[in-house]
Amino acid sequence: MKISIGDVVLPGDYCEEISQVAEKSKVIIGPGLRKEVDRVYITKPGVLKKRNPGTFWVDSYQKRYVPSRGENVIGVVVQKAGDIFRVEIGGSITAALSYLSFEGATKKNRPEVQVGDVVYAKMLVASKDMEPELVCVDSHGKKGRLGVLSDGFVFKCSLNLIRKILNPNCPLLETLKNEWPFEVAAGMNGRIWIKANSMRETIAVGNAILGAEYLNDEEIRSMCNNIAAILAGHVS
Amino acid sequence: MEIEDENNFKLRPMKCELNYLSRSDGSAILAQGETVVLVSVNGPLDIKSTSQSIEKATLEVLFCTKGGKPSVADRFKENIIRQTCETAILGCLYPRTGISLTIQELEDFGGLLTCTVNCACLALLNSGIAMRHMVAAVCCAVSEEGNLVLEPSYTQVQSASALLYFVFDSRERNLVTGFTEGSFSENTYEEALARCRLASDVVFDFYRDIVKQYSDVI
Structure with missing residues (x-):
């Protein structure tokens, strides 16, 4: 048609x-x-x-991640194999992350990455015929915001929700950041990492993000205010 | 042979819900009349290297009956669905991966296979896997008197002298899959094919309505 x-x-x-x-x-x-x-x-x-x-x-709506070049993703290190780390990113196969692609890393000075660590990395190679490759530095050798994410909490969601909250016009994070302090990293592979001062606040951010999936901008604002009020103890 | 008005099709009412399962990559539940099927799609994912294909995605279809006992008839259905979906999916975009399709029969009151194919197509749409075209299956029964009945009911299936199943693509309405049971004349086949082809438009319109409803929300 x-x-x-x-x-x-x-x-x-x-x-x-x-x-x-x-x-x-x-x-x-x-x-x-x-x-x-x-x-x-x-x-x-x-x-x-x-x-x-x-x-x-x-x-379109999608839940399964298919790697594409230049996207920032959140992955879990599942294996150390010689000079690379294997990182699970939710695609069909694990991605490779070289130990030299960290800021200031040399052959002598290896980065401290353990199996089970959560990393925020950029997709360097993503071809359907090859293993995806990640880096934790930009082209100047600086780490920027990439690297190992310590502490915090990771959860999964649909790929559309990530695109929605990362949209500069989306009021969700704009509204939430004024209410209480927290750190958040959103991977284009449908994973979100949150770090806040307490468990209560972490869960509040997580619920706010997941709740925003089917709401419009106005509804998101009122939901954020609601959650903030509950968290502050005005409403029990 | 009785000839109906060509534009007046009465397919059984279809009801559908997408994203029915929260954990799978794509899922759909479809009711066509009283026949109900639930399909879940997962993929593209890693599969064992013996079943990997270097040029396209491998499709695995698992059909679970209501009773739960696997039988030879189920393998036959799995094969039909696999071959049909393989033509629809752009497997070349996901080489060396697997796509698994799990089908659960919930109610069977005739036309289970057409319902399954349509539901599989809806689940694939929901999963966001790249597809060449969509597919729509239509069933036609030849009654004892020789009349053609589109989308027969349970009793009509039982008394039919022949059953003809056709699957069409959404681009040119070409025949993707066709199989038959019972005996019939060549003319009957031609007529049934033409009618089912026209009736497939109803199914494609239904797909469009469903996706429209969901695209407002998602």
Whole structure:
């Protein structure tokens, strides 16, 4: 079936608008789109989105992570194998993290990473035919916010929720950060790490994030205020 | 042979819920009439190296009957569903991985296989696995008098002289899978195929409605 931008699309549909734009200028087709001989076909159910001048993608619901390059993910170290760590990131296979890809690490000075540690890392290589590869430094050799996440609490959620809370327009973290102090790291693989001063506060952040999945901006604000009131002890 | 108005199809009412199971990557429960099936999809995930394929994802289908006892008939159903879904899934995007499809029969009042194929398609849609196209299965029975009955009820299945199952793709409405039981003439087959092809539009429209409902929320 022929569809246009903003429509709910299903696999097997095709979009002629993309081909028309492609005739004049360069286009980028993102997740959920696939170019076949004559047309651009949809491969995932969701909403077809466009960003000017020529970026197209399908916003679809997903729980299973498929690695893609440049994304920040949260993983658990499951094995130390020679000079790499194997990190479980929720994809089909574990990702490799070299011990040299930490800030200030040399062959003599190994980073202190144990099996079971939670790491926040960037996807360096993510090809369907190769093992994914992670790094904990940027191209300047600085760690930035990447590295081992100590303490805290990790939980899983759908990939859409991660994209939702990381959206700069989403009021969730903006509202929560004014209420009580906490640290949060969101991995694009559907994992969230939280660290707060007490267990009560950690659970409150976790519930606020999970509760935001099906709410709109206004509802998120009122939910955050509710949780903050309960936490402060105004409501029992 | 009785010929109905071509645009007037009465398929059994369909009801569906996506994301029915919280832990699996994708799931759907579908009721077609009184027949109910629950399908869960997990993947792409790691599988043992003997069953890995270097060029495409391996599809594993597990069919559980209501009684729970596995039988040869179930293996037959698993094969049909596996082959049908393999054409629909873009397996080449997930090489050396496995996708597992677990099907639980909840109620069988005729047309279990069509319900299963449709439910599997909905679960795959929910899981976000890349697909070439969708599939829709339609069943047609030939009654003793030689009339064609689309989506027969339990009693109609019991008394039918032949049963014809067809699965179509969503792009060109091409035949993906077709299998038959009983004896019938070539003309009957052609007629049933044409009717089922038209009726598959109803199923595809239903898919679109369901996904629309969920895309507002998700």
